[in-house]
Amino acid sequence: MNITQDIKYIGVTDYEIDLFEGQYPVPNGMAYNSYVILDEKIAVIDTVDARFCATWFENLETVLSGKSPDYLIVQHMEPDHSGSIKAFCEKYPKTIVVANQKAFNMVKNFFGTDLSDRQIAVGENDTLNLGKHTLTFITAPMVHWPEVTMTYDSFDKVLFSADAFGKFGAFDYDEDWLNEARRYYIGIVGKYGVQVNAVLKKAANLEIEKICALHGPVLSGDLTPYLNAYTKWANYEAEETGVLIAYTSIYGNTKKAVQLLAGELSKKGIKNEVFDLARCDIFEAVSKAFKYDKVVFATTTYNADIFPPMRTFIEYLTARNFQNRKIAFLENGSWGPMATKVMKSLLQDSKNLTICENNITILSGVNEQNKSVITALANELSK
Ligand SMILES: Cc1cc2nc3c(=O)[nH]c(=O)nc-3n(C[C@H](O)[C@H](O)[C@H](O)COP(=O)(O)O)c2cc1C
Numbered sequence: 001m002n003i004t005q006d007i008k009y010i011g012v013t014d015y016e017i018d019l020f021e022g023q024y025p026v027p028n029g030m031a032y033n034s035y036v037i038l039d040e041k042i043a044v045i046d047t048v049d050a051r052f053c054a055t056w057f058e059n060l061e062t063v064l065s066g067k068s069p070d071y072l073i074v075q076h077m078e079p080d081h082s083g084s085i086k087a088f089c090e091k092y093p094k095t096i097v098v099a100n101q102k103a104f105n106m107v108k109n110f111f112g113t114d115l116s117d118r119q120i121a122v123g124e125n126d127t128l129n130l131g132k133h134t135l136t137f138i139t140a141p142m143v144h145w146p147e148v149t150m151t152y153d154s155f156d157k158v159l160f161s162a163d164a165f166g167k168f169g170a171f172d173y174d175e176d177w178l179n180e181a182r183r184y185y186i187g188i189v190g191k192y193g194v195q196v197n198a199v200l201k202k203a204a205n206l207e208i209e210k211i212c213a214l215h216g217p218v219l220s221g222d223l224t225p226y227l228n229a230y231t232k233w234a235n236y237e238a239e240e241t242g243v244l245i246a247y248t249s250i251y252g253n254t255k256k257a258v259q260l261l262a263g264e265l266s267k268k269g270i271k272n273e274v275f276d277l278a279r280c281d282i283f284e285a286v287s288k289a290f291k292y293d294k295v296v297f298a299t300t301t302y303n304a305d306i307f308p309p310m311r312t313f314i315e316y317l318t319a320r321n322f323q324n325r326k327i328a329f330l331e332n333g334s335w336g337p338m339a340t341k342v343m344k345s346l347l348q349d350s351k352n353l354t355i356c357e358n359n360i361t362i363l364s365g366v367n368e369q370n371k372s373v374i375t376a377l378a379n380e381l382s383k
């Protein structure tokens with residue numbers, strides 16, 4: 001498949017994997033992208049997960065039609081991309097491997113050799129000339145690992161962005177980029193907003209027509225929506241006005257309260273989404289906490305603590321630097337409700353959280369007084 005006249009797609013899609021990186025559900029598969037630039041010199045950009053090496057070799061051979069690659073550019077050493085480096089180097093013993101020094105150190109630790117007899121170590125702004133195409137390397141530490149390097153092709157105006165701008169799902173899966181790109185970004189890179197911002201600043205100086213990430217589709221056309229989304233996520237700004245209601249419930253009373261709140265918000269035309277943390281993909285709920293500007297935390301008191309999925313949820317948020325949101329608490333307990341106290345303490349180090357005035361304490365069943373506070377909270381959240 002052609003990305004441009006000279007740039008070919010040789011990636012694979014993994015429909016076998018149940019959980020990407022051991023924890024993220026990927027119901028629509030996962031693409032491990034890889035590219036070839038055909039010029040006077042031929043460069044391959046990244047490999048694929050070792051389980052798909054044979055398919056990747058087939059794709060590569062088709063594109064090469066008998067030629068052999070001059071360079072393998074390694075942008076990221078995570079095994080979903082580096083898994084076939086060793087097999088590739090054995091198959092093409094003359095190909096030079098281009099990566100930064102941190103990546104070569106990892107090559108040694110993964111494969112027992114750092115390929116010192118066949119490597120070019122590159123750093124920030126170093127270039128590699130292929131003929132018409134000159135590649136410039138842009139370091140992108142912690143987006144998503146310390147060794148990550150992006151590659152800019154000034155001839156075709158293509159940014160090979162490593163994991164950045166990637167998403168869950170097969171390469172050609174037809175769906176909106178935003179939701180699955182958000183779930184991917186927040187889940188995997190959410191902690192590193194500062195580093196993502198640094199790379200976005202470097203990218204702002206480049207003329208980019210296409211973004212070729214290591215997961216998900218090639219992005220082309222108007223790139224502003226993708227760049228805007230990344231800028232918001234990196235700065236922990238909400239994308240939209242709206243309310244995420246994250247809850248747990250054992251017997252259904254907290255659920256009932258949450259449904260009343262969601263109903264009132266909807267009546268007022270306030271966008272809201274409700275997630276049962278014990279049943280949903282918790283990472284989708286996490287990503288929605290970064291999408292909207294308001295979050296309601298609703299849970300039951302549980303052995304003088306909170307129901308475990310809510311604790312996990314909040315820990316996932318704080319691990320990703322959750323901040324800059326308006327939040328509210330709803331607690332339930334049959335003899336000594338203390339869920340709000342626990343949730344507040346878990347969030348105490350999160351920056352710039354504004355807590356709503358109307359917080360709800362339910363003593364088992366939802367009573368009339370609870371209902372009026374729910375109405376007041378809906379009003380407060382709709383301001
Ligand atoms: C294992 C377990 C432990 C609980 N621990 C407490 C507790 O420490 N304090 C309390 O007030 N209620 C406790 N509860 C009671 C629930 O928090 C309470 O019944 C609540 O109303 C349940 O809300 P729900 O209908 O949304 O599940 C516990 C319930 C269970 C099942």
Ligand SMILES: [Fe+2]
Binds near residue numbers: 076078144145163
């Ligand atoms: Fe990665």
Ligand SMILES: [Fe+2]
Binds near residue numbers: 081163
């Ligand atoms: Fe990746």
